[in-house]
Amino acid sequence: MPKHLNTGQALSVTKHHRQMLNGHRSYALWLTGLSGAGKSTLANALEAELYARGMRTFLLDGDNLRTGLTQDLGFSPADRRENVRRVAHAAKLLVDAGVVVLVALISPFHEERQRARALFAPDEFVEIFVDCPLDVCEARDVKGLYHQARIGKIPEFTGISSPYERPANPDIRVQSDRQSVESDVRQVLLDLSRRGLVPNSDRDAVTRI
Numbered sequence: 001m002p003k004h005l006n007t008g009q010a011l012s013v014t015k016h017h018r019q020m021l022n023g024h025r026s027y028a029l030w031l032t033g034l035s036g037a038g039k040s041t042l043a044n045a046l047e048a049e050l051y052a053r054g055m056r057t058f059l060l061d062g063d064n065l066r067t068g069l070t071q072d073l074g075f076s077p078a079d080r081r082e083n084v085r086r087v088a089h090a091a092k093l094l095v096d097a098g099v100v101v102l103v104a105l106i107s108p109f110h111e112e113r114q115r116a117r118a119l120f121a122p123d124e125f126v127e128i129f130v131d132c133p134l135d136v137c138e139a140r141d142v143k144g145l146y147h148q149a150r151i152g153k154i155p156e157f158t159g160i161s162s163p164y165e166r167p168a169n170p171d172i173r174v175q176s177d178r179q180s181v182e183s184d185v186r187q188v189l190l191d192l193s194r195r196g197l198v199p200n201s202d203r204d205a206v207t208r209i
Helices: 015-022 038-051 078-096 112-119 134-140 145-150 182-194 202-207
Strands: 028-032 057-061 101-105 125-132 172-174
Touching: 015 078, 028 038, 028 078, 028 112, 038 125, 057 078, 057 145, 078 101, 078 112, 078 125, 112 125, 112 202, 125 182, 134 145, 172 182
Parallel strands: 028 101, 028 125, 057 101, 125 172
Antiparallel strands: none
């Protein structure tokens, strides 16, 4: 079918129906930052907290996705853009399924993060900048990736030989070098609560959908 004719199929069960069944709204938490900034650690802790509150969640971690969904991609700028595109569409499917999806992905380019955001309704995408100085990220690097990048064994490594474009105005910014993971989780949950994305009670869970 020609691309311009592919308008999609209307479905009887909608995102709203799935949200009502789950008892809470669905949305994407997009965690961006340098390698070693603490994206995966924070995303994992956040998911555990949301799950404990009875919310249906799923975590899309960049490292795990490269073993399957994006295993054919390298780290060139073009491949990084395609990586973000695929993950964003996967996240959109999960949000449409009524799930709170957490994405932990370097996603270094501003334009691609904005394209990811554009897939969602305005209140369904929360960009979380896990801000951490490069030297701290390098010090945390147990895999030695930064060292290998410094000596030229890993080309196009974000923060060393490939740029990372810091979010100019993220929805949430956590400074992972200054706070504990527990403090970062509390900060994010407080912000999500103010946005009406984390229910304070079972009654709120339904009435806010």
